[in-house]
């Protein structure tokens with residue numbers, strides 16, 4: 001028995017995900033979509049996640065747990081590990097060229113993750129039904145084939161770019177829109193150019 005909520009099970013009629021023909025090639029580093037992003041940006045205390053496109057609608061990522069990510073002494077905080085899973089899963093949308101946000105995310109914490117550990121993440125979209133994108137991820141320690149420390153299933157919901165413009169604080173929205181680099185502007189709002 002998985003114990004997962006049924007909303008994370010793709011309904012009858014769900015389709016296989018489709019990789020966009022212009023998606024980054026397998027092995028290609030995706031880079032930060034927004035330099036202030038807690039997950040993939042460079043600011044101190046953030047996760048500085050490095051994500052690479054994989055085959056199909058799948059990818060891999062690495063996250064190094066540092067002292068700023070602790071919960072218990074010497075161990076990663078569970079919320080930080082969930083954030084790493086969320087960011088990794090969110091990056092899948094780049095491969096489909098869809099703008100989507102996390103609606104629901106359920107995490108299993110299988111093993112404690114010490115500070116200094118590199119978490120090797122792998123994520124894939126399992127199904128799509130209308131605006132709903134079903135996906136799953138694992139995080140392993142000790143290497144990409146090491147034991148699973150965390151895993152998650154999630155449901156992302158496709159949104160329009162207005163979702164960010166309407167809901168984000170105007171200070172950051174205006175600053176992001178004012179960037180002369182139009183590629184950076186598009187990426188900040190999760191539209192993979």
Ligand SMILES: CCCCCCCC(=O)SCCNC(=O)CCNC(=O)[C@H](O)C(C)(C)COP(=O)(O)OP(=O)(O)OC[C@H]1O[C@@H](n2cnc3c(N)ncnc32)[C@H](O)[C@@H]1OP(=O)(O)O
Nearest residue numbers: 007033086087090091101102103104130132155157159190
């Ligand atoms: C490179 C990318 C990096 C990305 C960073 C990582 C991703 C993130 O962390 S994104 C930030 C966190 N998420 C958010 O802030 C989202 C906040 N929530 C919202 O804005 C809205 O609730 C939103 C957009 C998810 C859904 O609202 P709305 O567009 O009105 O959709 P709505 O009509 O209610 O629902 C659409 C469908 O989704 C389902 N749904 C919506 N929310 C959920 C949920 N939480 N759980 C299960 N199902 C849901 C609905 O049941 C409905 O299903 P159906 O079509 O079968 O009836």
